[in-house]
Amino acid sequence: xxxxxxxxxxxxxxxxxxxxxxxxxxxxxxxxxxxxxxxxxxxxxxxxxxxxxxxxxxxxxxxxxxxxxxxxxxxxxxxxxxxxxxxxxxxxxxxxxxxxxxxxxxxxxxxxxxxxxxxxxxxxxxxxxxxx
Numbered sequence: 001x002x003x004x005x006x007x008x009x010x011x012x013x014x015x016x017x018x019x020x021x022x023x024x025x026x027x028x029x030x031x032x033x034x035x036x037x038x039x040x041x042x043x044x045x046x047x048x049x050x051x052x053x054x055x056x057x058x059x060x061x062x063x064x065x066x067x068x069x070x071x072x073x074x075x076x077x078x079x080x081x082x083x084x085x086x087x088x089x090x091x092x093x094x095x096x097x098x099x100x101x102x103x104x105x106x107x108x109x110x111x112x113x114x115x116x117x118x119x120x121x122x123x124x125x126x127x128x129x130x131x132x
Contacts, residue, residue, distance in 0.1 A: 033095040037107035037117060041067070041083040043095045048073040054097040056081045059104070063091075073097070089129050090116070 035043045045054050055070035067083040081095065088110030096102040108116040108128070116128045 031097060031099075031101045031103065033103045033105075035093055035095060035103070035105045035107055037091070037109045037113040039109065040086055041091065041093055041107055041109060043081040043093075045073070045079040045081065045095060045097070047077055048079060048097045048101070049099060050075050050077060052098045054079045054081060054095060056083050057094040057096055059092040059094055090120075 031045065031047045033043045033045045035041070041056060043056055048054055050073055052073045053070045054073060055066050056068050057066050058064055067086060068081060071079040071081055073079045086109055090106060090108050092104065093107050094102050094104045106120060107113075108120070119125070119127045
């Protein structure tokens with residue numbers, strides 16, 4: 001027991017030094033995305049690796065595949081994606097980058113997008129339109 005108390009400060013100091021010298025080893029950044037519906041589907045990607053290409057993909061019943069153009073991640077680890085013109089309704093969207101990281105979310109487009117998104121997020125998905 002006495003030996004543990006003598007070595008514990010050295011172990012703690014070593015772990016702290018490792019975290020300061022090699023921050024990437026201590027905690028890896030994870031990709032996040034802020035996906036929004038409206039007139040188009042937009043996504044702001046954060047924490048992706050610089051130089052990767054990220055894109056918006058639909059996983060709807062009648063429409064699958066990439067929408068809009070893929071964007072290269074900037075040196076700050078961010079990218080802005082936009083679907084361009086897309087039909088009104090409910091869409092299952094996936095933001096995918098080239099590291100196989102992906103984020104899926106259901107969003108709504110059209111004039112009532114905000115109302116439908118609120119109902120869907122509050123558990124009243126029966127009142128929202130089906131996936132297009």
